[in-house]
Amino acid sequence: MKRRLIYIMLMLFLAGCTAEVYETPLYSRYSARQDIAVAQVSGFQLNDSVKVDAVILVADDTAAWLGLKEEFDIRASAGVTSWMGDIDEPRQRVRRSDLPAWRVMALNEERTIAFYRIGDSVQYQALLGYQLDNMIKDK
């Protein structure tokens, strides 16, 4: 009896360790696309206490990239384009205070769009802090 109990506890512990990761709707929307590499980084660490979820789309070729640009209304043809996007429809630009929202960054040269899920002002500040810290390190 005790042995069975130990086995059950062990199995529950292992099951907890291998729990499935929550899939964001944004990731689900693009995961079936053959011409785009889609990745979701859950719990991306910005500092000791703040984490955000990130979704990254990388177009395989120019045609796929042009499709993505149209889909997200990206007009620039070079450099980085960034905006705060609606949490359900990231194409729509929203104000910084309309949280939760996506912080979206599109890189033309890399044919990449990254979405960082900002749930509250603490996460937003942490994201800015992360960018600032790395800017200082790069200098």
Place this chain on the structure above:
Amino acid sequence: MEQNRITFDELWEQQERAGLQQRMMQDYPEWMRRRRIRRASLATVTVLAVAMVSLFNYQFSIQRPYDAVLCNRTTFPDSHWADVAATILTKEII
């Protein structure tokens, strides 16, 4: 002739109910020794398994800057995508 065979553990439980464990310990010292070894082995294996899984998870949680990665391709390791997420953040400023 049919024999009613009883395991040592069943016998032990019977004796426990009857309050005769002490006598059983004296009568079957070899059984008791094996029982102790069996139980100690099982406990050791369980503790080691739990400790290893905990250590494994802890090591990964402190080393990597993310909890988990999902991807529709298997081309790159998980750490690649965490690096991309980090790099893009710095690109905006540069």
